[in-house]
Amino acid sequence: MAAAGAKETTVDLVLEVNNIEVVYNKVVQVLRGLSLAVPRGRIVALLGSNGAGKSTTLKAISGLLPLEDGELQAGEIRLHGQDTARLAPQQLVHRGLGHVMEGRRVFEDLTVEENLVAATYALAGRAAAPRDFDAVYGYFPRLHERRKGLAGYLSGGEQQMLAIGRALVGEPTLMLLDEPSLGLAPQLVEEIFTIIARINAERGVSMLLVEQNASIALAVAHSGYIMENGKIVIDGSAERLAADPDVREFYLGLGGGDQARSFRGLKHYKRRKRWLS
Numbered sequence: 001m002a003a004a005g006a007k008e009t010t011v012d013l014v015l016e017v018n019n020i021e022v023v024y025n026k027v028v029q030v031l032r033g034l035s036l037a038v039p040r041g042r043i044v045a046l047l048g049s050n051g052a053g054k055s056t057t058l059k060a061i062s063g064l065l066p067l068e069d070g071e072l073q074a075g076e077i078r079l080h081g082q083d084t085a086r087l088a089p090q091q092l093v094h095r096g097l098g099h100v101m102e103g104r105r106v107f108e109d110l111t112v113e114e115n116l117v118a119a120t121y122a123l124a125g126r127a128a129a130p131r132d133f134d135a136v137y138g139y140f141p142r143l144h145e146r147r148k149g150l151a152g153y154l155s156g157g158e159q160q161m162l163a164i165g166r167a168l169v170g171e172p173t174l175m176l177l178d179e180p181s182l183g184l185a186p187q188l189v190e191e192i193f194t195i196i197a198r199i200n201a202e203r204g205v206s207m208l209l210v211e212q213n214a215s216i217a218l219a220v221a222h223s224g225y226i227m228e229n230g231k232i233v234i235d236g237s238a239e240r241l242a243a244d245p246d247v248r249e250f251y252l253g254l255g256g257g258d259q260a261r262s263f264r265g266l267k268h269y270k271r272r273k274r275w276l277s
């Protein structure tokens, strides 16, 4: 069945990562034959414990490894069917990739709006570089209210919104999100994930979502992968992973019931959107 459907499947995959191996500083092997795929229009969660190699996977996809003395030593990376394994970050932005890095990297000494303007510099030469930021402010009205304030004075949640907003400026077709929930209060986590789900549903942006908060990631994702020690160990639909006894024990915790309940709204939103599309 896989062979017969292979051609069709390739067309529908925004991102294909096949058997990649990544080594830092020429000696430390971090990814050991990792493979994953993101179908068009889907949110795919990439889960795993500290040091599993989640951020390294995203950096390999967005061309950031050379900046950290990391090297892609084997394997393939395809974005929209084209080999992008050796492209520079800026070339990847032009091809529709947006990477929201771990730890909300914003320019603290620039205002909110200047941060968004700075994000357009990477788009120089692209015909559709936006002149206003209505789409970003539409999703994050709080950024509009604070647009003249320094990014360094924003709360953690607002900085995360700005980091997502900066990626949105590039009108990405694929967004890589690295732990958007990190260090945020539960209510804010839910707010940010609701917006992530909206960006996916309303703009059709495919997403690879790295999270340690497996509950919320599986609440918004369509499918997911679990990685350990540089490779994928389990994959499946979000529903299947959320019901998997190993996933429940190791990633959701035995007390996961309460958390799952509090994200019912998000699940509802996701289902509703599925019916509409």
Ligand SMILES: Nc1ncnc2c1ncn2[C@@H]1O[C@H](COP(=O)(O)OP(=O)(O)OP(=O)(O)O)[C@@H](O)[C@H]1O
Binding pocket: 024, 025, 028, 030, 048, 049, 050, 051, 052, 053, 054, 055, 056, 057, 068, 069, 070, 102, 212
């Ligand atoms: N620039 C680097 N140079 C050397 N080793 C690195 C570098 N970046 C990451 N590593 C190592 O690679 C391994 C995977 O790191 P990575 O940041 O990809 O993990 P992660 O799954 O994102 O973890 P976390 O959940 O803590 O963010 C770790 O052992 C880490 O120490």
Ligand SMILES: [Mg+2]
Binding pocket: 054, 055, 056, 102
């Ligand atoms: Mg990480």
